[in-house]
Amino acid sequence: MQAALGRIADRIRAAAGGEGLRLRGGGTKDFYGGPLAGEVLDLREYAGVVTYEPTELVITARCGTPLAELEAVLAARQQMIPFEPPHFGAGATLGGCVAAGLAGPRRAANGLYYGSVRDYVLGCSLMDGRGEALRFGGQVMKNVAGYDVSRLAAGSMGTLGVILEVSLKVLPLPVARATLRFAMDEPGAIARLNEWGGRPMPISASAWQAGELAVRLEGAQAAVDACCAKLGGTRVDEGEAARYWQGLREQADPFFAAPGALWRVSVPPTSAPLALDGRQLIEWGGALRWWKTDAVAGDVRASAKAVGGHATLFRGGDRASGVFTPLDPVLARLHRNVKAVFDPAGVFNRGRLYPEW
Amino acid sequence: MGAEESILHHTESRVDPARQRAVAEALRAFMPAHAVLYREEETRPFECDGLSAYRQRPMVVALPETEEQVVRVLRTCHSMGVPVVPRGAGTGLSGGALPLAEGVLLGMAKFNRILSVDAHARTARVQPGVRNAAISEAAAAHKLYYAPDPSSQIACSIGGNIAENSGGLHCLKYGLTVHNVLRVRGYTVEGDAVEFGSEALDAPGYDLLALSIGSEGMLAVTVEATVKLVPRPEVARVIMASFAQVETAGNAVADMIAAGIIPAGLEMMDRPATRAVEEFVHAGYDLDAAAILLCESDGTPEEVEEEIGRMKAVLSRSGATQLRVSESEAQRLKFWAGRKAAFPAVGRISPDYYCMDGTIPKKRLGEMLGFIAEMEKKYGLRCPNVFHAGDGNLHPLILYDANDPGQLHRTEEFAAEVLEKCVEVGGTITGEHGVGIEKINQMCVQFGAKEIEVFLALKRAFDPGGLLNPGKNIPTLHRCAEYGRMHVRGGKLPFADLPRF
Numbered sequence: 001m002q003a004a005l006g007r008i009a010d011r012i013r014a015a016a017g018g019e020g021l022r023l024r025g026g027g028t029k030d031f032y033g034g035p036l037a038g039e040v041l042d043l044r045e046y047a048g049v050v051t052y053e054p055t056e057l058v059i060t061a062r063c064g065t066p067l068a069e070l071e072a073v074l075a076a077r078q079q080m081i082p083f084e085p086p087h088f089g090a091g092a093t094l095g096g097c098v099a100a101g102l103a104g105p106r107r108a109a110n111g112l113y114y115g116s117v118r119d120y121v122l123g124c125s126l127m128d129g130r131g132e133a134l135r136f137g138g139q140v141m142k143n144v145a146g147y148d149v150s151r152l153a154a155g156s157m158g159t160l161g162v163i164l165e166v167s168l169k170v171l172p173l174p175v176a177r178a179t180l181r182f183a184m185d186e187p188g189a190i191a192r193l194n195e196w197g198g199r200p201m202p203i204s205a206s207a208w209q210a211g212e213l214a215v216r217l218e219g220a221q222a223a224v225d226a227c228c229a230k231l232g233g234t235r236v237d238e239g240e241a242a243r244y245w246q247g248l249r250e251q252a253d254p255f256f257a258a259p260g261a262l263w264r265v266s267v268p269p270t271s272a273p274l275a276l277d278g279r280q281l282i283e284w285g286g287a288l289r290w291w292k293t294d295a296v297a298g299d300v301r302a303s304a305k306a307v308g309g310h311a312t313l314f315r316g317g318d319r320a321s322g323v324f325t326p327l328d329p330v331l332a333r334l335h336r337n338v339k340a341v342f343d344p345a346g347v348f349n350r351g352r353l354y355p356e357w
Numbered sequence: 358m359g360a361e362e363s364i365l366h367h368t369e370s371r372v373d374p375a376r377q378r379a380v381a382e383a384l385r386a387f388m389p390a391h392a393v394l395y396r397e398e399e400t401r402p403f404e405c406d407g408l409s410a411y412r413q414r415p416m417v418v419a420l421p422e423t424e425e426q427v428v429r430v431l432r433t434c435h436s437m438g439v440p441v442v443p444r445g446a447g448t449g450l451s452g453g454a455l456p457l458a459e460g461v462l463l464g465m466a467k468f469n470r471i472l473s474v475d476a477h478a479r480t481a482r483v484q485p486g487v488r489n490a491a492i493s494e495a496a497a498a499h500k501l502y503y504a505p506d507p508s509s510q511i512a513c514s515i516g517g518n519i520a521e522n523s524g525g526l527h528c529l530k531y532g533l534t535v536h537n538v539l540r541v542r543g544y545t546v547e548g549d550a551v552e553f554g555s556e557a558l559d560a561p562g563y564d565l566l567a568l569s570i571g572s573e574g575m576l577a578v579t580v581e582a583t584v585k586l587v588p589r590p591e592v593a594r595v596i597m598a599s600f601a602q603v604e605t606a607g608n609a610v611a612d613m614i615a616a617g618i619i620p621a622g623l624e625m626m627d628r629p630a631t632r633a634v635e636e637f638v639h640a641g642y643d644l645d646a647a648a649i650l651l652c653e654s655d656g657t658p659e660e661v662e663e664e665i666g667r668m669k670a671v672l673s674r675s676g677a678t679q680l681r682v683s684e685s686e687a688q689r690l691k692f693w694a695g696r697k698a699a700f701p702a703v704g705r706i707s708p709d710y711y712c713m714d715g716t717i718p719k720k721r722l723g724e725m726l727g728f729i730a731e732m733e734k735k736y737g738l739r740c741p742n743v744f745h746a747g748d749g750n751l752h753p754l755i756l757y758d759a760n761d762p763g764q765l766h767r768t769e770e771f772a773a774e775v776l777e778k779c780v781e782v783g784g785t786i787t788g789e790h791g792v793g794i795e796k797i798n799q800m801c802v803q804f805g806a807k808e809i810e811v812f813l814a815l816k817r818a819f820d821p822g823g824l825l826n827p828g829k830n831i832p833t834l835h836r837c838a839e840y841g842r843m844h845v846r847g848g849k850l851p852f853a854d855l856p857r858f
């Protein structure tokens with residue numbers, strides 16, 4: 001692995017002054033973010049689980065480790081990556097998962113399983129734009145020494161450096177699960193989900209589309225049983241339920257196949273229905289609204305902004321006006337400064353996060 | 358180690374009277390006289406935080422009441438080149454809010470309003486000076502609460518919690534401050550408005566919210582935050598488990614996790630700690646046990662019943678000699694009251710105590726306890742232990758008498774050895790109290806020169822002039838060279854190219 005590390009460093013040093021490098025794991029998220037630019041730096045050879053201690057609830061692995069392999073290693077010990085990262089293809093790697101910062105259906109769970117990618121990142125090592133390997137955070141749950149660079153790396157779209165190695169907090173698999181379905185309109189679903197979120201119920205995922213709300217419960221057997229009794233609805237067969245949640249996580253659900261650009265609209269969970277034309281799927285207790293729409297970017301962004309949220313052009317559409325919501329001037333300055341700390345020459349993933357850098 | 362570098366002994370620097378007058382006058386141009394303090398008797402109360410061995414009177418204390426005043430204090434100080442040190446409730450244990458002799462102490466205590474509680478969205482908008490416990494009190498009517506519960510929660514402010522990424526007794530299950538704050542609004546040192554995070558579950562661009570949480574007030578001044586509220590569990594019960602050996606108690610912690618159980622709280626105290634506590638609060642602890650574990654389950658009544666059963670089985674198998682389960686909410690609170698009062702209780706049995714905060718992998722708990730016992734002998738000082746056992750966060754409390762210079766020196770050496778041992782076993786020098794000024798030397802042991810350079814550059818990215826709480830958290834490389842004990846990776850000595858003095 002030392003040799004692989006050396007090759008990565010050599011590529012980075014050689015890239016200074018050139019067209020830059022495009023960091024790539026399995027390439028399953030090539031569609032996400034700004035246009036692809038630079039020579040591909042394939043990171044798949046830097047792979048493997050470094051340490052896994054089930055009783056510490058921590059796994060450390062190299063960036064090229066396939067996500068599927070990592071999940072299998074954990075499942076063998078009845079543990080899991082809590083945030084259900086989407087793979088978007090067979091080759092998804094840990095590095096790409098952390099760099100993209102995307103979480104799946106369990107993101108807005110009530111209680112123990114709550115949290116996004118960064119919430120479970122405990123430490124990482126990064127290779128910066130000078131080819132220096134740096135280590136931040138660690139392998140323990142609580143660590144406030146220095147600034148929290150490892151969480152900053154989550155969702156940085158590979159613009160800060162090569163995420164070489166990551167330590168993730170993991171959790172035991174839930175003992176029991178159940179999925180319930182309800183016929184409900186959009187305002188009703190938003191109201192119910194927020195109401196239930198304020199009660200001690202083991203809700204671990206939710207999805208509303210086309211007049212139907214699905215809710216997944218996960219936790220102790222007694223808690224799941226009691227909640228099923230309390231909520232009513234129609235209990236969904238476990239096999240079908242598993243396929244449904246998997247379909248949402250991987251965007252294989254028929255909703256995503258409909259024509260039109262796919263927008264990811266992230267809003268406060270209680271926000272009233274957005275007035276856009278198209279089809280909609282709501283996740284995360286109301287906080288994530290997927291839109292299949294031909295609306296112009298300005299309109300989608302404005303309706304997100306009006307309720308205190310933001311919109312990302314996730315797939316397709318006219319990408320000329322950028323993919324992510326533009327930053328205000330002060331935040332834009334801070335972003336450029338932070339980028340310059342790690343990658344002053346702009347070697348990594350140019351334009352992938354924001355067009356200017 | 359020179360006097361200035363010492364952890365527990367600090368020499369105060371003098372304030373320049375002419376400069377002091379000029380700065381106070383500039384601030385009084387837009388703030389009432391009672392909000393700008395500079396006389397010795399007025400600034401004395403601000404001379405230290407919870408790390409009282411370090412004392413320094415600030416040049417001027419500014420106590421703004423409005424956001425506009427905060428901005429103008431920042432802009433004025435920035436234009437005059439005066440450093441600013443933010444302060445919340447001053448309960449910090451690492452000297453994060455230690456004033457500077459040439460600086461303005463920016464007290465945020467008057468920002469003490471809860472702006473709104475949105476029960477439906479399960480959030481609260483608060484000003485930074487709001488006490489941690491006050492948020493849960495305000496949310497209680499909706500059966501909601503703010504989860505991170507530091508033992509200092511009746512006094513510490515949410516602004517301080519954000520700056521330190523504070524933890525609590527229940528963060529094993531419910532997370533730290535970073536997992537429970539959605540949005541922070543504030544100002545850069547230049548007085549530019551910034552907002553990190555949002556009331557949605559994410560925000561565009563880099564996660565500057567995560568970066569700013571735990572940044573010890575060095576990147577921006579917080580003026581408002583939105584925190585997440587979570588439903589109050591219907592019931593909670595705690596098991597008090599006794600162990601004949603501390604190592605057995607340590608192993609029981611790992612056994613619990615291995616059994617797939619994440620307790621709502623999992624705390625450990627050794628006998629010297631339970632003895633001190635019992636005299637003070639009569640929590641009902643088993644004083645014959647070498648160590649006790651407090652293990653909590655919360656949720657629905659059915660869930661708790663089921664989980665308490667599983668927990669008891671694990672604890673018995675792991676060698677617990679006695680198990681007591683709280684039979685009422687009053688008893689549960691009493692069990693916790695003892696744990697929460699551990700620091701003040703220890704404060705009563707010794708003229709002074711020094712609290713450490715390292716975190717280690719749980720599997721090294723037994724080894725670490727053995728090491729601490731050895732250090733007690735080596736330095737001739739007692740050291741009761743209180744642990745957030747579930748996440749491996751240790752609070753060994755070294756008892757000493759500050760009036761005895763020999764003891765003071767031995768305490769410092771003792772503490773340094775324990776922190777460095779934490780790094781050696783794969784842990785960290787601070788789990789929740791922060792680096793501040795206190796553990797700044799140990800940062801050189803935990804990190805290499807390159808990481809420290811990145812930290813310093815990140816500081817400059819937000820504060821090019823180095824005027825917001827300078828000198829805390831991140832050591833200069835010269836300081837590391839001077840300290841002499843360094844992070845060694847791959848056999849190479851870092852800072853090899855720096856001059857040594």
Ligand SMILES: Cc1cc2nc3c(=O)[nH]c(=O)nc-3n(C[C@H](O)[C@H](O)[C@H](O)COP(=O)(O)OP(=O)(O)OC[C@H]3O[C@@H](n4cnc5c(N)ncnc54)[C@H](O)[C@@H]3O)c2cc1C
Pocket residue numbers: 406407442443444445446447448449450452453454465485486506507508509512513514515516517518519520521522523524525526573574575577578579580700701789790826
């Ligand atoms: C008895 C006792 C028990 C404790 N128990 C725990 C515990 O269980 N868990 C735990 O994590 N900690 C604990 N602490 C430590 C302390 O209470 C926490 O670190 C707390 O978060 C500090 O809050 P404060 O308001 O007192 O902040 P201060 O001490 O005033 O300041 C702390 C830091 O925050 C910065 N700051 C404050 N307000 C702002 C603002 N508005 N904007 C920017 N920066 C700001 C300061 O500059 C400083 O760096 C304990 C302390 C004591 C004395």
